[in-house]
Amino acid sequence: MSLKYLKIMEEIKLGLATGSLIAGGKLPSVRRLSQHFSCSKNTVIKAYSELEKEHLIYSVPKSGYYVVAEFQHRTNENEVIDFLSAGPDKNVMPYLEFQHCINQAIEHYKEELFTYSDQQGSYSLRVQLVKHLQNLQVFTQAERLVVVSGSQQALHLLVSMPFPNGKNNILIEQPTYFGFIESLTLHQATAFGIELSMKGIDLDRLEYIFRNNDIKFFYIIPRFHNPLGHCYTNFEKKKIVELAEKYDVYIVEDDFLGDLDPDAKSDPLFSFNPSGRVIYIKSFSKIFLPGLRIAAVVLPSLMNSNFLRYKFSSDFNSSALSQGALEIYLKSGMFTSHLKKIKEVYHTKMQTLVEACDSLLPAHTHFSKPTSGFYLSISLPEHVTAKQIVHMLNEQHIYVDDASRFFLPEYKRDTLLRLSISQVNTNTIKRGIEQLAQCITLIDDRNDDRKNHPIPNNLFLL
Ligand SMILES: Cc1ncc(COP(=O)(O)O)c(C=O)c1O
Numbered sequence: 194m195s196l197k198y199l200k201i202m203e204e205i206k207l208g209l210a211t212g213s214l215i216a217g218g219k220l221p222s223v224r225r226l227s228q229h230f231s232c233s234k235n236t237v238i239k240a241y242s243e244l245e246k247e248h249l250i251y252s253v254p255k256s257g258y259y260v261v262a263e264f265q266h267r268t269n270e271n272e273v274i275d276f277l278s279a280g281p282d283k284n285v286m287p288y289l290e291f292q293h294c295i296n297q298a299i300e301h302y303k304e305e306l307f308t309y310s311d312q313q314g315s316y317s318l319r320v321q322l323v324k325h326l327q328n329l330q331v332f333t334q335a336e337r338l339v340v341v342s343g344s345q346q347a348l349h350l351l352v353s354m355p356f357p358n359g360k361n362n363i364l365i366e367q368p369t370y371f372g373f374i375e376s377l378t379l380h381q382a383t384a385f386g387i388e389l390s391m392k393g394i395d396l397d398r399l400e401y402i403f404r405n406n407d408i409k410f411f412y413i414i415p416r417f418h419n420p421l422g423h424c425y426t427n428f429e430k431k432k433i434v435e436l437a438e439k440y441d442v443y444i445v446e447d448d449f450l451g452d453l454d455p456d457a458k459s460d461p462l463f464s465f466n467p468s469g470r471v472i473y474i475k476s477f478s479k480i481f482l483p484g485l486r487i488a489a490v491v492l493p494s495l496m497n498s499n500f501l502r503y504k505f506s507s508d509f510n511s512s513a514l515s516q517g518a519l520e521i522y523l524k525s526g527m528f529t530s531h532l533k534k535i536k537e538v539y540h541t542k543m544q545t546l547v548e549a550c551d552s553l554l555p556a557h558t559h560f561s562k563p564t565s566g567f568y569l570s571i572s573l574p575e576h577v578t579a580k581q582i583v584h585m586l587n588e589q590h591i592y593v594d595d596a597s598r599f600f601l602p603e604y605k606r607d608t609l610l611r612l613s614i615s616q617v618n619t620n621t622i623k624r625g626i627e628q629l630a631q632c633i634t635l636i637d638d639r640n641d642d643r644k645n646h647p648i649p650n651n652l653f654l655l
Pocket of ligand 1: 345476477483
């Protein structure tokens with residue numbers, strides 16, 4: 194059978210994503226589609242049965258095929274607007290293509306995929322990863338690279354590991370990814386914070402902390418920061434690496450969304466010192482399939498064997514099945530075309546969100562303006578708390594994230610919201626921001642009223 198069925202599937206998925214096919218709606222008959230695509234009825238049946246396997250459509254005997262309810266793109270008032278979920282957009286996950294890769298991997302590697310495997314990661318996958326990292330200006334060798342079970346594993350292990358500089362404390366941006374804060378807390382590690390705003394960090398302050406606080410490493414998310422959506426300039430990245438070199442501090446660079454960067458000139462910190470000062474971590478969870486639990490870490494040669502000891506005691510090795518299938522997906526070029534598609538999707542969604550915030554949010558509300566990535570953050574006016582906004586919006590089925598868990602206790606702020614574009618339907622972004630703007634104004638006005646008309650003290654005595 195030709196691969197035309199993939200084209201039919203793609204067309205139907207597009208209809209689902211754009212809302213032209215609605216929940217419960219009947220799909221065209223097999224005969225009509227076969228005429229439309231000039232293909233056999235079997236090809237259409239194959240496309241429909243694959244979509245059924247993906248739970249996007251279902252069949253009713255003697256009636257036809259229908260769209261599954263969950264994929265309804267309602268434009269009515271009750272539609273859920275999800276700025277909360279942070280997994281990749283389900284509509285662009287390449288399930289079917291990847292299923293082929295899993296089958297091919299099993300055929301090729303057979304039982305090797307179902308037993309213990311190389312604790313550093315399969316060599317042939319590492320070779321593919323080295324090639325992929327070159328697109329991100331990370332030039333390294335398979336020997337320096339370790340495959341880990343998600344970047345969270347690498348972060349967790351690095352917190353507990355001794356480093357060649359013999360230092361003890363960890364520096365983090367404030368705010369930062371809460372999964373890393375959890376690792377710090379569980380390990381009872383001593384952590385210092387440096388404030389990161391939408392304008393960046395204070396480099397003089399960074400130097401002061403590096404000089405005085407026995408910093409083992411600085412954990413940094415340089416592109417499309419979680420939760421802020423902030424990106425550093427190349428100048429800042431270079432400067433940070435220079436300071437790290439000067440004060441013998443390591444950098445742990447979490448480039449989780451680097452692949453989405455539309456700016457081809459933007460470089461990772463790693464590229465400013467590839468010799469080992471920067472430990473580079475590449476997750477596949479946001480741009481690909483998080484369930485694979487595969488990420489890559491590039492380590493300084495002198496840390497490699499110790500890192501492997503820590504990894505071994507944590508899980509022996511990362512899933513060989515995931516590794517085998519990912520290797521084939523990378524090697525076949527499918528990953529490159531997937532990346533091209535998702536770069537476009539997330540860039541467009543983010544642009545829509547930034548434009549909506551620009552035109553609709555009250556003047557004294559500040560927000561980041563990322564060019565892509567998953568997150569945009571909103572700094573609320575004083576006395577309007579994230580909790581209040583989350584609560585009010587929830588009642589309207591609009592979900593946003595209170596970012597207070599991204600702070601160490603001494604930096605805690607309750608006026609930061611994180612909006613994720615990964616799962617939100619583009620058509621609903623504007624309405625979501627309109628409602629958000631109304632909530633901010635309402636709470637702000639209420640606060641002003643209280644200030645202008647204070648409740649007389651003696652009222653409490655009544
Ligand atoms: C900034 C950042 N780093 C790392 C991770 C962990 O990703 P994974 O372990 O799935 O690669 C996440 C997950 O959300 C994240 O947001």
